[in-house]
Amino acid sequence: MSQVRVRFAPSPTGFFHIGSARTALFNWLYARHTGGVFILRIEDTDKERNSEAFLNLIYDSLRWLGMNWDEGPQVGGAFGLYRQSERGAIYTEYLEKLKAAGRTYEKEGAIWFKLIGDRYEVFDEHRKKTVTKVKVAPTVIEDQIRGRVERVEDEDFVIVRSDGNPVFHFVNVVDDIAMKITHVIRGEDHLSNTSKHVELFKAFGAPVPAFAHIPLILKQNGPGKMSKRDQGALIEEYQKRGFLPEALVNFLCLLGWNPKDDREKMAIADVIALFDLPGVNQSNARFDEKKLGHMNMTYLLELPASEFLKRATAYFQTQPAGALALVNPELFREVMLLAQPKIKGFEELPAYTAYFFTEDFVVDPKVKEKIMAKGELKARLAELIAVLPTMDFSSDSAIEEAIKALAAGKGLGFGDYQAVTRLAISGTNAGPSITSMFRVLERERVTARLVRFAVS
């Protein structure tokens, strides 16, 4: 069998979203699984709505997610240019073939594709007008995911606009022929277009590629498929929020596909080895950001510390909090080491670590009220302040021993000092162990914070 050639064919008319990314991913996975070629083709025939910014967003997002293309813009390939706006000559050439075969006619300045069969008129309820229908044999689609699907394409359709620009159905098929695409993997919303496309392939006398229509991703809340306007729909947003791309990809793999066993966190190589079209689900899936968050956490937890630090640094560089946090690289490193096992995603990091980087941190009034309600806690603070000058700050265990010794002398336990101390040095009731906080903040800052809190 000849080599698999698949394409992802987005149009740069809006932000790159989850659904597009998943379509790209399934194409990419299939290409990698079969040792085939993954092609990126830009469908920018709609001059009104295209934008260079959106185009760059497609490139950036694909690369961020790790989906490199074998042929396409920026990388080239043996099949000419990969932006439809640059392929006009090819469309003219193919249009001539259709004209020569008598399969076109002009109406209202546009060029229409002519179906073969008897014509009759009927009133269309949806469009509230009389339309011309054609009696044609049903198109049979042997879909790789859905099985046999039968559809009747019974109306002629426009292939070249009155302004001379070819439309999607036409250029899509022409390019699939010209680029020798073997498998068309796309969203189920295109299933009803497929009969149009098959009619065109046949009119060109070209082999019809295999089709695989993948289920759609439904919005998290409310009815309907996810669109660019929906909450949480944009890839760019997850990138900005500091999600790990490998976690997002892993999550996307599992939306409509699974390894048929209980594995969820999977190396992409394992997904590639197992991925196949018949294994893709037929039903739509609802996007669940909570589960994505969990997946992200599992990846974060397993990241080598050096890698975590590298990525956390990059994340902070995009954040307002970064200016303060990155002043002292050694302190930043220590704080990140403490934070890694505690957070679910980078977006929690600035708030979670803020008090390490400034004395001007916020004390949560509700937390304060709750903790101080236990009474006589300022005495504990005073006791701690008294031993601070001689306390061994060299390690967590040394600090822990010192506090335990102090507590024991008063007939108390470590826990009696914990909450109020944490509140005094961090303003909150959650975070790394206070011994680690002592070590990282160091004696001077810890002392100042405890004193300040004790007199407040």
Add this chain to the structure above:
RNA sequence: GUCCCCAUCGUCUAGCCCGGUUAGGACGUCUCCCUUUCACGGAGAUAACCGGGGUUCGAAUCCCCGUGGGGACGCCA
């Protein structure tokens, strides 16, 4: 309105093709354990075969009809 696709816990899903399972896993939620907080982790709980017919000794699984959900019906892609 017409055409097409789909249907297992709240969500993602395994099981369906090749009928016999205590219908499994994960997220979420709740409980307990671990514990110097918060997380992590561990143990448990919660919760599903859309409905109705049929075929069959037996149906989540096969067939039909409903219903529900989704999509398409542009000189958008």
